[in-house]
Amino acid sequence: MIEAPETILVRTHRIACDGSGEGVPAALGHPRVWLEIDESGLVECGYCDRRFVLVGGPADNGSTNKG
Template identity: 80%
Template sequence: MTQAPETMFVRTRRIACDGSGDGVPAALGHPRVWLEIDESGYVECGYCDRRFVLVGGPADKGEAKAG
């Protein structure tokens, strides 16, 4: 069974993803891409399927951690 893609909660609509994180250095990720969150309140990276959810947006179901 494969793991579900990671979900990141962000506070800006324009974000960059390079596949790094969770112990993966940027050099082993993918090329940096800039993504824009639309009115849906989220965007998914086409390389690694990581989902970026705008805190307080329509896709934020109260799962975002305060801070």
């Protein structure tokens, strides 16, 4: 498995991603998409490949917290 470019820990099952952050303004990101974390405890954005991991969920292994 290829490592996701960025892992962001979140506290809700439903999140939005627009590719902004880390010095990238929303205008240079991608269209805002809503993502739903399932029973695996994570979801990846289809545009930018960011991985969103639910805090305390099955995929939370103490990875870097960026969000």
